Every structure is written in C-alpha cells, then in structure tokens.
Amino acid sequence: xxxxxYKVITKKVHSIPKLTKKAQxxxxxxxxxxxxxxxxxxxxxxxSEAGHYLSAGHYSALRFNEMNTNGQCTRCNCFLSGNLxxxxxxxxKRYGEAKVxxxxxxxxxxxVKKWSRFxxxxxxxMYKSKE
Ligand SMILES: [Zn+2]
Numbered sequence: 001x002x003x004x005x006y007k008v009i010t011k012k013v014h015s016i017p018k019l020t021k022k023a024q025x026x027x028x029x030x031x032x033x034x035x036x037x038x039x040x041x042x043x044x045x046x047x048s049e050a051g052h053y054l055s056a057g058h059y060s061a062l063r064f065n066e067m068n069t070n071g072q073c074t075r076c077n078c079f080l081s082g083n084l085x086x087x088x089x090x091x092x093k094r095y096g097e098a099k100v101x102x103x104x105x106x107x108x109x110x111x112v113k114k115w116s117r118f119x120x121x122x123x124x125x126m127y128k129s130k131e
Contacts, residue, residue: 035071041090042083047071061113
C-alpha cells in the first residue's frame with residue numbers, strides 16, 4: 001500500500017477535548033514567544049504564561065483570539081486571577097481603547113463556540129508553523 005495513503009487511513013483520531021487541549025498548548029506557546037520581550041501585560045514582569053483577558057472557559061469563541069490572549073507572569077495569571085484591571089490597562093496601551101471596546105462588545109462574547117475537529121486541527125497546524 002502507498003505509504004501516504006496508509007498514513008491517512010491510520011491517522012489517529014483524537015477526541016475534541018484532546019484536540020482543544022493540544023490547540024491551546026500550541027497557541028499559548030505562540031503567544032508566549034510573541035510577547036516574551038513585552039513583559040506581562042498586567043504588570044510588566046517577565047512573561048511565563050499566556051493569559052486570557054476574557055476567559056476561555058466563559059468566552060469559548062475567544063479561546064484562540066490573539067488580542068484576547070497575551071503574555072503574563074504566573075503571579076498575575078494564576079494568583080491574581082488574571083489581574084484584570086491592570087490587564088485592561090495593558091490592552092489599551094498595546095491596542096488602543098477602541099479595539100478593547102470592540103473586543104468587549106463583540107458578538108463573540110455572547111456566543112458559545114463549539115470548536116470543530118477541522119478547526120482545531122487547522123489551529124494546531126497554523127500555530128505549530130509559527131513556533
Ligand atoms: Zn504580571
């Protein structure tokens with residue numbers, strides 16, 4: 001059998017939660033790399049994580065939004081639950097008040113997004129190549 005066809009047939013089918021986790025890992029690595037010299041968006045400390053402004057859990061459509069996800073330090077992301085007041089100030093500095101208001105008022109924040117296998121695989125491929 002042609003080895004390429006064999007590879008397609010035997011390609012492991014991952015569950016949606018597994019693919020979501022993998023896509024988030026690859027996406028977060030991209031964000032950390034993108035922001036490594038910018039400092040934590042909330043306090044300016046060295047970046048060690050990728051933190052969401054509007055949480056991925058509550059705003060599923062913004063899970064892989066590049067503006068909604070920025071480099072943060074562990075203290076702000078984990079211990080200060082995102083340090084959101086300072087996060088917003090950092091967003092305004094980086095993107096401008098108008099874009100932050102657009103993000104906060106986008107349709108995406110009112111919709112529940114079910115990420116499909118195809119979308120998640122595309123995200124994994126896209127951000128893998130940006131690493
Ligand atoms: Zn911080």
